[in-house]
Amino acid sequence: MSTARDQILDTMCELLELQGYHATGLNQIIKESGSPKGSLYYYFPGGKEELSAEALSRVGLVVLNRIRQHLNTIDSPAQAVRDFIVNIAHNVEASGYRAGGPITTVAMETASSSDRLRLECQGIYTRWQDAFAAKLSSPDAPDEVAHALAGVILAAIEGGIILCRTSRSQKPLLNVADAMAILIDQRR
Amino acid sequence: MSTARDQILDTMCELLELQGYHATGLNQIIKESGSPKGSLYYYFPGGKEELSAEALSRVGLVVLNRIRQHLNTIDSPAQAVRDFIVNIAHNVEASGYRAGGPITTVAMETASSSDRLRLECQGIYTRWQDAFAAKLSSPDAPDEVAHALAGVILAAIEGGIILCRTSRSQKPLLNVADAMAILIDQRR
């Protein structure tokens, strides 16, 4: 199994989260991954765009599993979501406010310049939203309400990450965590 | 007064919103603004970073005034915020989902690479948040609660813009609008 390919992908995932799409050069990728440029184009003939799409897909799945796993550890939907967001806040802080929101930057950068990457991000966001929605449906809250609420939670998290990284503080996400818990308990 | 300087700034504001920081080249700026490169470095000796900082500052003030103005036209805080967010959704749609969130992309791109631009974005976000908070304080809601809630609203808007542009739909922001109205009415 090609570990070279995996290393390139892992490096790309990291750099996209840290710097975004346009700030990440292929030379940096091959340097940090230790793989030569020849291998990069051997494994990803589509170049930077194809490599980015696969990297996004990979990190999207990792996060999806993290969401599902975390939400399953706590029974109460409100407390589960709250705890999950608090956890993100801690991770963002732990990275020195350099990481967090692995697809956020790329989503904005490519929303109107690359349909391939935009659709990749859209698919990931949809799956994340569905994962939240699954935790929020109940006899009192029909699927449509749960899905809409899940979208609001996702938006607040993404925006909260932006504010945390910009202000170098956990507060925005912590406030989001509390607010979302309130919102979940009010749903019907 | 120098309209050349203004044209460069206006063009930069637009391009930063559409494409972000790293995707916007100085050559494109001078081409679209009609000003030569000599003028650019005459007015902005600090180069791209200084030009971007001033552009962000300008667009930040424009939006700040828009927030204040809009919130003043409706008495009920919940309805005012709701209406404001619905308005953003319409504007994002009207741009073909190419614009919206004039500092969002740059904030993420430069959060860990340029302290100058990061601090510029931080200041803008703080002022926007304060503007929302001013509308939300009341005898029942102390300033601290209002300020925290304003931060959540700001985060949900920023994230909602990302989801709208990525999915090419107004729905995420419309759901955010409804949710924020509920949240405001529940505050204490």
Added chain:
DNA sequence: GTCTATACACTGATAGAC
């Protein structure tokens, strides 16, 4: 103040030896 020409590093991408 305005503009052109250009310096020099770096970009994504390719060719071809091994």
Added chain:
DNA sequence: GTCTATCAGTGTATAGAC
């Protein structure tokens, strides 16, 4: 499959004529 050398183009920034 792996690697190097290199392409053509673009990036930011500067020098200097006018």
